[in-house]
Amino acid sequence: MKKTIVAMMIMAMTAASVAGCGSSSNDTAAAENTTDAAADTTAEAADDTAAAGSMSGAITVLSREDGSGTRGAFIELFGIEQKDADGNKVDNTIDSAEITNSTSVMMTTVAGNKNAIGYVSLGSLDENQVKAVLIDGAQATAENVKDGTYKVSRPFNIATKGEPTGLAKDFIDYILSEEGQAVVEENGYVSEGNTGAFEGTGAEGKITVGGSSSVTPVMEKLKEAYAAVNPNATIEVQQSDSTTGMTSTIDGTYDIGMASRELKDEEAAELTGQVIALDGIAVxxxxxxTIDELTSEDVLNIYTGATTDWSEIAQ
Structure with a gap:
């Protein structure tokens, strides 16, 4: 009887031991499965985070119209314009680029399209609407243009047919004076110096100033400031583009033309030009x-069609 009881106890203990071993094995496997699942979830979350921080999508390229001084300077500075075998300048901007006809239209168009890229006068940049990216590590600011850190810049020129006289001369004298160049700098452009305190002649009459849409905003401010010291003068500012500004000054439509670039050789042969400020071009x-910085090569590739999707840009 005792032997039977002992045998039964041994069998019970063996069964419990076997059950316990099985439970431990199952618990270990379950734990391993849970760990693997957690690792997979973490990896997926990391992938999702990376994807959320990366920009992708077909790039919408925006450019300015032919005749725009900003376009002329932009394509030259980034190497988008090249000379062909005959020495003729060729603008290699991608054919599918959408054309905007003014600085303000460029900004509103970029502001309304997540995949768009464009360029505007630094002095006209509204960072409440759009974001200016760094170029080659440099921020687009007047200070960086002045010290040469930001290299995407060009001159603002005015021009007259022959030497200016009367009211045109008096207004130009104001623009180049200490007071006029203060207006230039107050509006985010770079002054290259001034001629000292303004000594007006009290000239009367009316003149028309016309041309570049990039120069127009600062010219309007100069007009307002000049009116405060010479209320007898009437100055009309007409916005068009740099080429129209120069050709219309040559034919006598404008008394003073505005160009947001250097004067072309054929223009300089007939006009007297004067730099009134330096201005950066903000991309x-x-x-x-999510992209905050581009290289000059990135911009060149985007505008010539070698890069067509934001995912191709190093991020």
Whole structure:
């Protein structure tokens, strides 16, 4: 009887031991499965985070119209314009680029398209609407243009047919004076110096100043400031583009023409030009674009069609 009881106890203990071993094995496997699942979830979350921080999508390229001084300077500075075998300048901007006819239209168009890229006068940049990206590590600011850190810049020129006289001369004297160049700098442009305190002649009459849409905003401010010291003068500012500004000055439509670039050889042969400020060209993207910096090569590739999707840009 005792032997039977002992045998039964041994069998019970053996069964419990076997059950316990099985439970431990199952618990270990379950734990391993849970760990693997957690690792997979973490990896997926990391992938999702990386994807959320990366910009992708077909790039919408925006450019300015033919005749725009900003376009002329932009394509030259980034090497988008090249000379062909005959020495003729060729603008290699991608054919599918959408054309905007003014600085303000460029900004509103980029602001309304997440995948867009464009460029505007630094002095006209509205960072509430769009984002200016760094170029080759440099921020687009007047200070960086002045010290040469930001290299995407060009001159603002005015021009007259022959030497200016009367009211045109008096207004130009104001623009180049200490007071006029203060207006230039107050509006985000770079002054290259001034001629000292303004000594007006009290000239009367009316003149028309016309041309570049990039120069127009600062010219309007100069007009307002000049009116405060010479209320007898009437100055009309007409916005068009740099080429129209120069040709219309040559034919006498404008008394003073505005160009947001250097004068061309054929223009300089007939006009007297004068630099009134330096201005940067800001490369702009939509504020939702996660890319904050581009290289000069990136811009060249985008505008010539070698790069067509934001995912191709190093991020």
């Amino acid at each position: 702009i993207v939509n504020k939702e674009n």
